[in-house]
Amino acid sequence: MHKLGCMPPDNHTRTPRYQAPAKSCDAHCHIFGPHTLFPYAAQAIYWPPDADKHALKRVHQTLGIERAVLVQASCHGTDNRALLDAISSSKGAYRGVCMANASFTERDFEDLHAGGVRGVRFNFVTHLGGAPDLVMMNAVLERIKPLGWHLVIHVNAADLIRYADFFERLEMNIVVDHMGRVPTAAGIEQQAYRILMDFMQREHWWVKISGAERIAIAPPFHDAIPYAQGLIAVAPDRILWGTDYPHPNIKQYMPNDADLLDLLPLFAPDEAIQKQILVDNPARLYGFDD
Template sequence: MPHPPDSAELPPLCAAPRPSLKAPSFRLLPGACDTHAHVISADHIRYPFVADRSYTPAPAPEQAYLQMLHAMGMQRGVLVQPSIYGTDNRYMLEVLERHQACLRGVAVVDDQVSDAVLEHMHHCGVRGVRINVLFRGGVDLDLMERLAARVAEFGWHVQFLIDVRHLETLQARMARLPCPVVIDHLGHFPARLGVREPGFALLRRNVAERGWWVKLSGIYRLSDAPPDYADADALAQALIEAAPERMVWGSDWPHVALQSTPDTGALLNRLPLWAPGEHQRKQILVDNPAALYDFR
């Protein structure tokens, strides 16, 4: 009989999200949307984690997520399938189906997914698929073209969690995709490298010239300067300057794969530093998410 793996071999446990958050420091308009969060069930029997994963998260279930969204003053949200579930999107889909007016989703699928499953996902509110090369359990770049061809028929996008320092090697392939491209977490590279880092400069060009979208999210994953993460400010400002109509904001709640989690409200309160005008903040929080995620 096989023995269970040694505890030292188990994926590391993550800290839970903070039980409270700072209130918004600015006025949020109706329809404000958090475009990047995850839900994680406490029922590991019904919704098991994949064995080959990079971390083991604390529960972050549906009601906790909705409470966080309400505390931030937001009416809309986008759930992203976390890598710990692999291509088993059931929990996210069940949450989406219960809140179709205010929630949308980004799924993780492989190229064996059936049209019927994609149609069901679309009915639930899925509007994109994610390719994740930074955490085990995700779908990798080999499937980029095949997945894009499948989801383009539904009007979906492909969302990439990549380090943009490698963007030059992927540029030609990504530029040919038949659907919108969304880049996670400002390109997920060390903020200390600054706006002149070649991969980031290429990202800015794609945003300005090809209409790529960027999530202004996860700054604490790039930053060497907690708790304010001010070294990421210039990156966000440069992207907004390039194309404010292609920017969306995301909390990245419940902040997985960390031993200490940030204050979600404090992350939102960086936004007025990046976009001082209410018109730009309305674009980023209301208008752009409505367009990208098909909110009506």
């Protein structure tokens, strides 16, 4: 039973035209359930169809992706067990980004670290409940700093504008999901994109050039290309890429993940930069063992 309607992913992943280099990493994907083993949070806005670790592995095998960063999504709330289970069965190929709150102890964070977690995520987007309590968020960030973790923020364009001063004061590595979800319909000179570009001038800011299907007007999502290219030009050594499988809360145009991977050489035609984005940058941020 789904709490709110949530489209299933396209599990008929085709073979991409682009061949990813060895040790490429999908730096933004999710594990959902199975809900009979890992129940969804009662307070979650949406309950998606199951998309477990086996489904994710099949997608990655077709895409030629060897590594992944599993990002805790709001449907599981702060219960990170499904994420930890998938990491533990990956033989070192997965890392994780958890969700947490003020109830988490130092021991909780140490256990998460031992389980392969390297960051914490906070959602600001309205359809997922809006911004977190900022006092609580700051308390969590203080607890994770000794572990060397980073902060992942899931924001809409409006959040980049509204919370720019708050984000500017944070002194730790910050990773922005999905190019800040800036709508391509608003143009490349829109305020939110300019704020994101300014943040990316700073050495502790990173961004995922994922979510083309979320910011573009329609398939084949080519209107997202200049946005990704602009971010890459500013900081190629702090760019990550991900599928966002299984694409929660897509309202239309459910993508095939091969189409998203085939955007990568359009975002970054230079093979050396492709390797930076897919291999070197995630290995450095998440500590993959070579």
